[in-house]
Amino acid sequence: MYKIVTKKELAPKIKLFEVHAPEIAKKAKPGQFIILIVSEKGERIPLTIAGYNAEKGTITFVFNEVGKTTKQLGLLNEGDSILSITGPLGTPSEIRNFGKVLCVAGGVMIAPMLLQIKALRNAGNTIITIIGARIKELLFFEEEMRALSHNFYVATDDGSKGYKGLGFLKEVLEKEKVDRCITMGPVVMMQNVCEITKSFGIPTIVTLMPIMVDGMGMCGVCRVNVGGETKFACVDGPEFDGHKVDFDQLIKRQRLFLPEERLSSLLWEQLGGCRDGRK
Ligand SMILES: Cc1cc2nc3c(=O)[nH]c(=O)nc-3n(C[C@H](O)[C@H](O)[C@H](O)COP(=O)(O)OP(=O)(O)OC[C@H]3O[C@@H](n4cnc5c(N)ncnc54)[C@H](O)[C@@H]3O)c2cc1C
Ligand code: FES
Incomplete structure (x- = not known):
């Protein structure tokens, strides 16, 4: 479990969490990301590392509440814990x-x-x-x-x-x-x-932030076209030469599950949205 030591609201629906994760804090570098799971029935979501402090054993990330999981995450408070955090992932x-x-x-x-x-x-x-x-x-x-x-x-x-x-x-x-x-x-x-x-x-x-699942180069979900070649954003990136990226394909792939994402967020809210995802 990864304890939230600081929570700040930076702007409407944009929150900063500093979380105790000493092993990740020791290795993290700019440009890398983590994948977290809020609670037992939760989805895996990738978030970019926005800070790390090896001495304190903490990492910082900032997220926008756009759908079900990020809204659930936003309901957690200082002292609460996140079930799982994997990282640092990606090439620095x-x-x-x-x-x-x-x-x-x-x-x-x-x-x-x-x-x-x-x-x-x-x-x-x-x-x-x-x-x-x-x-x-x-x-x-x-x-x-x-x-x-x-x-x-x-x-x-x-x-x-x-x-x-x-x-x-x-x-x-x-x-x-x-x-x-x-x-x-x-x-x-x-x-x-x-x-x-x-x-x-x-x-x-x-x-690049395509949809990701494992974040380790095995599922192929995050594939992007860079200079005519297929790359996996989670391991080959997420940073790439912007002049070679096929942005139109990336936009299409990012929208692939939009109806399902909207429905999932709506149902969760209608059922009274709780932070452990049981409702
Ligand atoms: C490498 C990487 C770094 C990221 N860093 C940040 C960050 O620092 N801060 C931040 O707020 N967001 C970041 N994102 C985007 C973040 O992962 C999504 O906003 C989050 O997964 C949405 O989950 P949801 O359940 O709240 O919303 P959903 O209902 O799942 O989706 C809402 C929107 O988020 C996009 N999305 C959904 N799932 C994923 C996924 N697994 N990966 C990428 N996009 C997705 C969808 O296209 C949709 O437009 C990053 C994504 C990647 C791939
Ligand atoms: S997220 Fe599975 S290969 Fe990149």
């Missing part, structure tokens, strides 16, 4: 001195991007950061990001804070000579970033 990010790195993060993925930025800064990089969300209320970690960035921008889909949309990215890239771009967030956002960076010839790394 490449961290070295690239020069000037543009980091573009959207939504809940702002959290793991902060971990990447800390590591990239420690490696001597100059950091330009863009964080974005649908509306200003869903932004978080702004001050932490600003403090670690040489240049910092905010964007929202509705323009309620900072730039409206990502159109201004072209202007940023015309001003700054960027050596590498890293982007994490909704697929459509990463796809848009890749289209723009491709026209500037900037190598771009994306974090």
